[in-house]
Amino acid sequence: xxxxxxxxxxxxxxxxxxxxxxxxxxxxxxxxxxxxxxxxxxxxxxxxxxxxxxxxxxxxxxxxxxxxxxxxxxxxxxxxxxxxxxxxxxxxxxxxxxxxxxxxxxxxxxxxxxxxxxxxxxxxxxxxxxxxxxxxxxxxxxxxxxxxxxxxxxxxxxxxxxxxxxxxxxxxxxxxxxxxxxxxxxxxxxxxxxxxxxxxxxxxxxxxxxxxxxxxxxxxxxxxxxxxxxxxxxxxxxxxxxxxxxxxxxxxxxxxxxxxxxxxxxxxxxxxxxxxxxxxxxxxxxxxxxxxxxxxxxxxxxxxxxxxxxxxxxxxxxxxxxxxxxxxxxxxxxxxxxxxxxxxxxxxxxxxxxxxxxxxxxxxxxxxxxxxxxxxxxxxxxxxxxxxxxxxxxxxxxxxxxxxxxxxxxxxxxxxxxxxxxxxxxxxxxxxxxxxxxxxxxx
Ligand code: ACO
Numbered sequence: 365x366x367x368x369x370x371x372x373x374x375x376x377x378x379x380x381x382x383x384x385x386x387x388x389x390x391x392x393x394x395x396x397x398x399x400x401x402x403x404x405x406x407x408x409x410x411x412x413x414x415x416x417x418x419x420x421x422x423x424x425x426x427x428x429x430x431x432x433x434x435x436x437x438x439x440x441x442x443x444x445x446x447x448x449x450x451x452x453x454x455x456x457x458x459x460x461x462x463x464x465x466x467x468x469x470x471x472x473x474x475x476x477x478x479x480x481x482x483x484x485x486x487x488x489x490x491x492x493x494x495x496x497x498x499x500x501x502x503x504x505x506x507x508x509x510x511x512x513x514x515x516x517x518x519x520x521x522x523x524x525x526x527x528x529x530x531x532x533x534x535x536x537x538x539x540x541x542x543x544x545x546x547x548x549x550x551x552x553x554x555x556x557x558x559x560x561x562x563x564x565x566x567x568x569x570x571x572x573x574x575x576x577x578x579x580x581x582x583x584x585x586x587x588x589x590x591x592x593x594x595x596x597x598x599x600x601x602x603x604x605x606x607x608x609x610x611x612x613x614x615x616x617x618x619x620x621x622x623x624x625x626x627x628x629x630x631x632x633x634x635x636x637x638x639x640x641x642x643x644x645x646x647x648x649x650x651x652x653x654x655x656x657x658x659x660x661x662x663x664x665x666x667x668x669x670x671x672x673x674x675x676x677x678x679x680x681x682x683x684x685x686x687x688x689x690x691x692x693x694x695x696x697x698x699x700x701x702x703x704x705x706x707x708x709x710x711x712x713x714x715x716x717x718x719x720x721x722x723x724x725x726x727x728x729x730x731x732x733x734x735x736x737x738x739x740x741x742x743x744x745x746x747x748x749x750x751x752x753x754x755x756x757x758x759x760x761x762x763x764x765x766x767x768x769x770x771x772x773x774x775x776x777x778x779x780x781x782x783x784x785x786x787x788x789x790x791x792x793x794x795x796x797x798x799x800x801x802x803x804x805x806x807x
Contacts, residue, residue: 384408388416402437419790426685429610431618432783435468435773436609443689443738447607448472456696461602461766462486462572465544468607468773483571489545490566490575492553493523500557509554509761510639516550517543518632528626530779539627540772547768548572551761552579558757573599576765581753593707594752597700601748604693604741605763607770613637613644617771618778619787627775634771635764644760650681651715651746651756659714660721667722671731679726681743688736697741701748708751715747 384395384407393415396408406429409420422428437446445452448467455464459473466474466482474482499519503512521528524542529535553563556579564579574595582588608614617634621627638644657666669677684691705713723739726732749759778784 386412388418391416398432403439413790419792421792425615430615430787431610431778432781433609433774433777434471435777436607436770438609438686440684440686441688443687443692445608445692452604452692453696456600456603459603460571460573461599461606464603464606465769468769469540469776485541486545486572487568489542490549490568492546492549496523497553497563500553500563503557505558505560507558509551509558509757510635510764512554512557513550513761513764514632514636514639516554517547517635518629520546520628521626521632524628528628530621530624530627533780536627536776536779540776543628543631543772544769547765548576549579551758551765552576554761555580555754555758571595571599573602577752591707593703597704597707597748598752600696600700601745601762602766604696605766607767607773610774611643612640613767614771614774617775621775621778622784622787627772630775631768631771634767638764638767639760644763646680646740647742647746647749647759647763648756650742651750651759653680654715654718654722654747657718657722660718663718663722663725667725667729671729679722679732679737681740681746682726682732683735683737684740687738687740690738691740693741694739694743697744697748698739701744701751704748704751710751713747713751719744719747 384397386393386395386407386409393412395412397405398408399405413419420428435448437449438444447455447464448471450467450473455467462483463474463479465486466479496516496519499516500512503515520542524539528539549566556563561583564582566575567578570578570590574590574592577595577598578588578590610618613634616637617630620630620633641649653666657663666677666679669675670679670682701716705711705716723743726737732738746756746759749762750756754762
């Protein structure tokens with residue numbers, strides 16, 4: 365067993381200054397300010413209730429930092445995404461997914477020996493307990509693969525008692541590796557189950573992404589032709605989705621984990637959150653929109669509809685809550701899309717022509733420029749994933765496979781954070797005030 369490195373060294377929570385002041389109803393409160401290494405500072409309001417008998421109110425947490433983190437940084441205004449300080453495009457261009465996993469988990473890029481040890485440990489955890497095979501059979505034949513993912517990942521908590529003492533760093537590490545290693549196997553089995561094909565076991569001779577494609581697309585009846593360009597594309601897509609700081613599913617994992625819950629169950633909670641159409645489902649919506657537009661001559665009509673306030677239609681794959689610039693992942697995804705279509709001899713894929721023309725027109729249009737609406741990662745990912753051979757129901761599953769490392773890195777960071785407490789948001793109560801119980805015959 366290799367030694368465990370912790371990504372969280374002594375908190376470098378920045379120079380505190382107490383010059384934050386908040387005046388509410390005539391009273392002034394001193395609130396400490398913590399500077400970040402890059403990006404906005406935060407005002408610490410954790411003692412505000414004790415001092416003022418008032419909560420803060422921030423539905424959707426758009427102005428609230430829920431934790432201190434050293435993992436991922438996003439500058440939405442400038443279109444920057446960094447994993448442990450490294451720009452996403454450099455990692456996607458030069459590295460591989462397992463290297464990014466190591467980086468996210470342990471804080472730095474691995475050297476050759478560290479990488480080969482890590483890869484070896486991941487590879488040796490890819491198989492699922494045989495009994496899990498029967499677990500799949502309990503699902504309806506037409507079950508959505510995300511429903512299977514939630515169930516099977518949650519069920520892992522019943523299988524691995526030796527890696528669920530969250531206070532033991534070695535067990536935390538083993539649970540993390542198990543999760544990253546088994547997720548492609550679980551996802552591929554969910555897919556095979558849904559289409560009625562036999563499960564394909566993992567192959568240790570293949571790398572992470574090639575193995576995943578093999579488990580999804582090979583069948584016992586004939587030889588599966590592996591294409592390194594497609595495996596590389598899959599790997600890049602995994603890198604692009606590996607982490608995105610405190611998004612809804614990551615915050616779900618942290619909140620579930622804050623009670624000390626089983627890590628496999630926490631990841632199942634993250635998968636449940638990711639399943640929602642506002643989170644993981646947008647690439648499917650972008651692909652359906654491109655299909656609906658159908659050809660470039662229909663684009664002006666759809667642009668007009670997107671700008672019409674009385675029409676609920678929006679350009680799917682455009683705009684982002686955080687990025688008010690080109691999503692840096694979209695640049696890599698667009699390139700990957702071209703590579704995949706070239707490798708498959710599908711350069712003239714009509715949907716790609718529609719997507720590129722739509723992007724060109726939208727980026728010259730005053731409405732989209734003024735509102736800072738740029739293509740996001742989902743704009744090209746649907747076309748790419750479909751070209752790789754995946755049906756739309758699998759898109760969110762692939763997202764879950766990739767995001768598992770982000771969830772687990774954030775979960776570990778939370779458990780190792782000395783400031784960690786059980787998550788317990790407050791509320792603005794607007795229900796009835798106290799009243800006496802009324803017997804049934806008097807209601
Ligand atoms: N098409 C047309 N108009 C848009 C679009 C769009 N895709 N996105 C935003 N707008 C307009 C809104 O109508 C609004 O106009 P207004 O100020 O005149 O009312 C303005 O731009 C701001 O939009 P908001 O919805 O307030 O911005 P927010 O940051 O809350 O929303 C969101 C971001 C939800 C992603 C939005 O841009 C959207 O719905 N995009 C399409 C769906 C999509 O692609 N989602 C995937 C996001 S990436 C991911 O989750 C991995």
